[in-house]
Amino acid sequence: MSHDLLVIGGGAAGLAAVRTAVARGARPLLVTDGPPGGDCTFTGCVPSKTLIEAAERGEGFDSAVRRMRDAVARIAAGEDEAALAAEGVDVLRGRAVFRSPGEVEVEGRVVSAERVVIATGSEPLIPPVPGLDGLDHLTNETVFDLAEPPRSLVVLGGGPIGCELAQAFARFGADVTVVEAGERLLSHEDPEASRVVADRFTAEGVAVRTGAAVARARPVPGGSRLEFDTGASVVADRVLVAVGRSPVTAGLGLDAAGVATDEHGAIRTDPRMATTSRRGSYAAGDVTGRPAFTHAADAMGRIAAANALRRGRGRARFDDAEVPRVTFTSPEVAQVGLTEAEAARTHSDARVAYLPMSEVDRAVTAGRTDGFVKIIAVRRTWTGNLGGGRVLGATIVGERAGELVHEIALALRIGMFTGRLAQTMHAYPTHAIAVQQAAAQFFGGYGGRRARTVRAPGDPDTGTDR
Numbered sequence: 443m444s445h446d447l448l449v450i451g452g453g454a455a456g457l458a459a460v461r462t463a464v465a466r467g468a469r470p471l472l473v474t475d476g477p478p479g480g481d482c483t484f485t486g487c488v489p490s491k492t493l494i495e496a497a498e499r500g501e502g503f504d505s506a507v508r509r510m511r512d513a514v515a516r517i518a519a520g521e522d523e524a525a526l527a528a529e530g531v532d533v534l535r536g537r538a539v540f541r542s543p544g545e546v547e548v549e550g551r552v553v554s555a556e557r558v559v560i561a562t563g564s565e566p567l568i569p570p571v572p573g574l575d576g577l578d579h580l581t582n583e584t585v586f587d588l589a590e591p592p593r594s595l596v597v598l599g600g601g602p603i604g605c606e607l608a609q610a611f612a613r614f615g616a617d618v619t620v621v622e623a624g625e626r627l628l629s630h631e632d633p634e635a636s637r638v639v640a641d642r643f644t645a646e647g648v649a650v651r652t653g654a655a656v657a658r659a660r661p662v663p664g665g666s667r668l669e670f671d672t673g674a675s676v677v678a679d680r681v682l683v684a685v686g687r688s689p690v691t692a693g694l695g696l697d698a699a700g701v702a703t704d705e706h707g708a709i710r711t712d713p714r715m716a717t718t719s720r721r722g723s724y725a726a727g728d729v730t731g732r733p734a735f736t737h738a739a740d741a742m743g744r745i746a747a748a749n750a751l752r753r754g755r756g757r758a759r760f761d762d763a764e765v766p767r768v769t770f771t772s773p774e775v776a777q778v779g780l781t782e783a784e785a786a787r788t789h790s791d792a793r794v795a796y797l798p799m800s801e802v803d804r805a806v807t808a809g810r811t812d813g814f815v816k817i818i819a820v821r822r823t824w825t826g827n828l829g830g831g832r833v834l835g836a837t838i839v840g841e842r843a844g845e846l847v848h849e850i851a852l853a854l855r856i857g858m859f860t861g862r863l864a865q866t867m868h869a870y871p872t873h874a875i876a877v878q879q880a881a882a883q884f885f886g887g888y889g890g891r892r893a894r895t896v897r898a899p900g901d902p903d904t905g906t907d908r
Contacts, residue, residue, distance in 0.1 A: 445471040447750055448546060448555035450538045450694075453480025454736045455561035455727025457521060458743030464530045468751050471555075472526065473548050475537040479521040481563055481583075482736045488514050489586040494606055494770050497613035503591050506614070510586065540695035543720055557722050557750040560701070560709060561743060562694065564687035564728035569598075573659040577666045580682040582607075591616045594678040596668055598656065600627040602769040604684035605639060609771050612648045619649040619676050621668065626652055628769060632782060632837040633899055635775045638812055639839075642773065651676070689729045699723065706731060713759040715746035724750050733765040741765075766851045768844035773799075773813045776847035779835020779854045785818045786898035792820040792834060793893040795860075795883035797876055799840045804871040813839035815880040817850065818896060819860045830860030830884035842873040849877050860884045 449459045452474030463470035472478065482488060492513045496506030519525065523533045536549035546553045566581035568574065580588075582603055591614040597604045600622030612618040620627065620643070626636040627643075627650065643650055657671045659681070669675040689708040696703060702710050702719035708731025710718040715730070717723040724746040727739035745758040766778035785792045800811040815838050819831035836850040853863060863881035868874050882888035 445469050445532065445553075445555065447471070447557050447559065447747060448473065448553060449559045449561060449747070450474075450546070451480070451561035451563055451727070451729070452476065452478035452521075452533075453561060453563045453727060453739065454482050455563070455729075455739035455743035455746075456480070456559070457526075458740040459559045459561060459726060459747040460526070460531045461529065462744045462747035463751060466748070466751055469530070469532070470747075471532045471534060471553065473534045473536065473538045473546070473553070475535070477518065477522065478526060478533065479518050482739075483518050483521065484514060485583045485586060487736050488517055490582070490603075490606060490610075491770060493586070494610045497610040498772055500613075503614045507589075538694065540699035540701075542698055543700045543723070558699075558724065559715075559743070559746045559750060560694070560717075560723065560725040560729060561727045561739070561746075562690040562729045563739075564689050564734060566683060567686040567688045568683055569656075569685050571656050571659050574656075574681075574683070577659055577661055577681055579666070580680055582684065585682055592679040593617060594665070595619070595680050595682060596621060596666070596676055596678040597682045597684055598668070599683065599685035600624065600629070600650070600652065601684065601686065602628065602767075604682070605643075605769060605771050607682060607684065608648055609643065609646065612643075612646055617678075618647075619651060619678065621654050621656065621676065622650070622652045623655050624652060628775060631769070631775055631777060632816065634814065634816075635777075635837055635839045638773065638814075639769075639771055639775060642771070642812060687728060687734055689731060691729060701725075704731060713761070714749045714757075715742055715760060716749065722750070732760070732762055733767065735765060735767060738765045764851065764855050766847050768847065770844065773810070773840050774843035776838045776843035777836070778847050778851045779833070780818055781835065781837060782816060782818060782896050783899050785820070785834055786896045789820045789834065789896070792818055792896045793831065793884065794818045794896050795880045795891070795893040797880040797883070797888075797891065799876065801889060802840075802873065802876040802879070804873045804875065805840060807871060808841065810841045813841075813843065815840075815846070815876045817860065817863075817877070817880050819884060819893075830864065830881065833858055833860055833863075838876075840873065840876070846874055846877055849874065 446468035447463045447470040460470040492510040594617040597608040597620045628636045655671045665679045667677045700720040709725040726742035726746040728734045769775040795817045797815045799805040799813040805811045817836045818834040833853040860881045868878045883893045
């Protein structure tokens with residue numbers, strides 16, 4: 443049987459690509475060396491968020507694991523070969539290797555394709571720490587296989603994955619230490635967001651060591667020891683490595699396909715998700731080195747398939763700046779568009795509205811007032827600050843931050859004035875009303891607060907939003 447589109451990789455990007463192809467009347471072939479669903483379903487979003495939710499509710503670890511496995515099975519059932527076949531997708535299990543730009547070999551079978559979408563995802567990055575390979579360390583691909591929580595756990599990496607799992611396992615009773623080489627947790631987020639999370643960790647008994655470069659690792663009786671370049675060390679039953687992800691491109695035969703990668707092994711693509719080195723080849727998801735989120739991979743997969751199947755130059759484009767991100771700690775940290783520090787570098791006349799959750803009635807009634815809403819806007823070319831200016835981005839920290847950020851994502855995508863956010867009626871008392879109240883600061887103030895000029899980290903505080 444001939445196919446209109448070959449998709450390599452069965453994760454979020456690959457599934458989105460084949461489903462888009464079917465919706466356009468095409469016949470796709472999905473090649474995957476694991477069960478469809480990929481990292482998100484089996485070792486990423488689904489198990490981690492289920493475990494985090496269970497820990498938040500105070501469930502025991504046994505109960506949490508059962509619920510996690512049930513959730514994985516339920517979601518995987520909608521993505522397996524039978525489900526995809528019913529949708530019109532052919533699935534071929536095995537590892538794909540390019541033999542030429544138009545030929546792929548899968549377990550001895552050669553498949554020809556004029557148009558290809560590569561969506562092989564990413565894998566845990568293991569840092570070159572001497573001795574680390576000799577430890578029985580955990581990653582996000584193995585941590586969910588634990589039958590019981592470790593008595594003590596060192597999390598190597600203070601990014602989103604490390605912070606989420608550190609807090610969850612601490613709530614299951616483990617003695618947890620987070621080790622981060624940078625100066626703060628969540629280094630890509632607003633510094634105040636990092637402080638809120640660090641303060642919550644301290645309150646919950648999670649030890650945090652920042653600015654801690656690991657010099658070597660070694661096994662010790664009953665566990666592992668990480669030694670820092672300062673001479674200090676930390677010992678724990680288990681070590682979880684969560685320092686990032688790397689694209690899966692090795693062994694694909696990309697040279698034979700004429701597809702180029704960058705210095706990190708990511709496939710180079712343009713905004714249409716076309717590879718920059720070969721016409722007719724596209725890539726989507728983590729393998730491109732673009733934002734490594736399931737929702738971003740889904741969008742890239744749809745764009746790649748649509749453009750691959752469209753005759754002539756494809757029109758759909760992916761914009762990295764519009765990707766919202768959420769760290770599912772408690773409180774959650776959500777971001778879309780520019781942070782204040784980024785805005786200060788590129789738009790020195792931008793303004794920022796700041797509202798602490800302690801002044802949001804719904805947060806007060808829930809007794810969860812950690813966090814804040816920060817909205818950034820800039821003058822428009824011809825209208826200046828009319829309408830409050832155009833939304834550039836937002837940082838939201840709070841118990842519902844991951845839900846609140848999407849209103850800002852929409853505003854960013856359509857170039858909305860902050861005035862529209864301030865004028866839109868929000869139900870009271872909700873967490874979302876914090877967005878409206880913050881946006882009102884661009885118009886003379888709200889609750890004694892008014893928008894101020896953006897500041898870069900370290901800039902003197904020359905004014906207040908009060």
